[in-house]
Amino acid sequence: MKILRSARFSCLVVISAASLPSVQAANLVQIDGEHATFFYDADFWGLGAASVLGDAISLQVRPDFAVSATVRPGTTTASQIQQAFDFASPGVVAVAKSGYSLKTLVGSGLSGNYTVAAGGSQVDVTLSGSLLLGSMNNGVFVPQTGFTGYSVTADYTSTGAAQSAPFYALMYAGNTLPYAHALGVESYLSTYVRQVGSGTTGLSLNSVEYQFATVAIPEPQTYAMLLAGLGILAWAGKPRVRS
Template sequence: MKTMKAFLSALGCASMLLLAPASHAVDISHPPTPVILVDGTGTFGASFLSGNSGNTFSDKYTFSTVGLNFVDTLVGSIAHSALVGLTITGYDLYDSSNALVASGVMQSTGTVDLWTIATGGLPTGSYYVQVTGSIVSNTSASYAGNLNVLAVPEPQTYAMLLAGLGLVAGAARLRAKRT
């Protein structure tokens, strides 16, 4: 009889554990999203509904480059307290083969989370920035970012610039001799 009571008690506890809500984090990432670049700049971001406390995300924003480029980008989130909203825990730049190109630098955390990436010499290709973080409360939360892609001037551009400056200097010298 004692064995049966112990068995039923254990069965009851086990069923309660199975029916209890899971206490581990859930991945609430958004699908990869392209950044539409207009004149080399574009924006991106995401929002999360309330009730996601403790859940994590890892969102990807894709873009492509042509030629050699500088890439400067930032992502940020703001809340009235560090105890609400979300926390950005990482911000990185990857190429299409998932190789890390540049790691983000955390500028601030707390009520304002701000991360930046600045890199040069990025060749033609497909890339993505990845924002990772967690939701710290059951309130809604969001983050936003900006991506700037600037073409690196080619050596011919510098040669033309120097030639133009030389012509201007020569013209100024001729004008000075005439007066």
């Protein structure tokens, strides 16, 4: 497993008891995919947090993103909010392997579990940022331009009855036509819970995933055969002059 380093900005907000560590330097760790090589920020996600299936990377979320708010029994007007967020740029980088290009369409997903109390409670989790065109240069991702933003959110509010359930949310951002050799993904991750009146509201975020898509690049001989075939078709369709 190869470790690469680049600069990263990290931000931290703590409300009540929720806390996240602040890390100033990125720690990009390499993991192999089917048609792309991935790099993830181990300072943000945690070392060994990533797994790959095909051209999609899944990342276990640090336990400090789990938040819970409780108001003691019998209280009707008190409220409590807990929130935590952190930011990595890039959180994930995908680099196309030889013979392939990356589509500039990326799926981002969230999965976890939530509990809302009966009335006056809310949970929210958001993953967002920018998709970055760039290149890997001497082991560092060099962003060249940000071509679009992305955001995926799971939000649940009590409708009068207590509820506990798993959740999964997936959104796509980008364009199906342009292609790139390397794509970086900023990762802004936020979790939020609010409890009004007695009860407990909680949110646990299990994993984040990024789905990339690749296309094969035709070999030079393929282009030559295509041009030759077009030439034959053009010759065959040329009008003949009879004498």
